[in-house]
Amino acid sequence: MIKAHPSDAMLYQYAAGDLSPALSLVMATHIDMCKHCQQKVSELEERLCEKHLVNESPALANHDCQRMLDAIFASEAPEQIICDQGPAMITLEGKRFHLPATLANNADRIGDWSHMVGKLWRAPLSIGSDDSINLIYMEQGAQVPEHTHRGVEATLVLNGTFNDEFDSYHDGDFILLDASRKHSPQTQMEDCLTLAALDAPLHFTSGISRLLNPFSSLFFR
């Protein structure tokens, strides 16, 4: 049972297409796992449509209409989008993890795993954007020293359990932390695979933002 969901405001921004690509990807993956938020997003899309498309608007000039219609009728069909049947599983340390649909469709963006420190592993996702997004794997009994975040960090539990000072989080739980929240995640009897996106402030150059990750303070303090 998922108990930690994105806020309504964040779901609204997601449905409007206003979140960064990295945060959108974490949201989309949570929504894959969460019927409750799927339903909410459908309702929000309806509301957004009413807000943006239902009002009476002045008609287009006739020549604009005709020009566009001609162009559309003459256009080549856009390429078909087939949801990639790519691997819906990833393997790490001999364990296999199931990927939710959005991640499975973007499995080719998942980079190599690297060992960070202690019992932590990381694989970056390359999404061609300035903000950073990583799969983070915590083995059993892993501990991350207390740290804060630069910018906003969204973490989604894909599989397993981790705790911090506030709560414990399980499959599908979505946690948003900003710079004011200190926390020290740890795992106990169970390992944990998460997807974490950091909304990098604009002044980071792309080279440095690559290094940013949910536990960046480990490397930067």
Next chain:
Amino acid sequence: MQSVSNHASQRKVMKGAQSDSAERAAQLLANIAETKSREAFSELFSHFAPKLQAYGTRQFGNEQTAMDLVQETMTNVWHKAHLFKPDRGSPSTWIFTIARNIRFDLLRKNKHRKDEISADELWPILAETNDDPDDYSLDSSILMQEISAYYARLPDAQREVVEKIYIEGKSQQEVSDSLGIPLGTVKSRTRLALKKLKELIIEND
């Protein structure tokens, strides 16, 4: 079946109450999907294009980009009407989500990052419901050597694209840039070429 659509087409054009207009729009989308009816599309266009333009103008503050949004959205509606599923929501919400996706991509277009994640990958509303799952498994499952004989039989335009992507390892965007042809054309040529290769392989198996 025929009498249903005759009945529907006798109704007056899309105005009036919202539920009426939703029903009408759904009927028009069905006509477009089944018969590629230009008449149906023109009616749908005159209903939605001004609304999309107003949305685009508010979002971009730029008339030209707003018109691009209208055109790209309605082009998808024309070609992908069969993907509208009446049981999943209203036609206007479906069209809005297409526009939302195009806006998402248009806002990032100028940065030109080749591997950038696109709205279609985040909200796959225009993905085909996959009736033929092995259609695309070809590129990863068959080695180039095995298909070289068939490869020579592709039309030049398709072979050129496949060569650059699968032998030289270029991205579709790079092929589009180097050949000076639209990205959509690169993608459709790739798709056609892979399909053709598959047919040749099955034929000669």
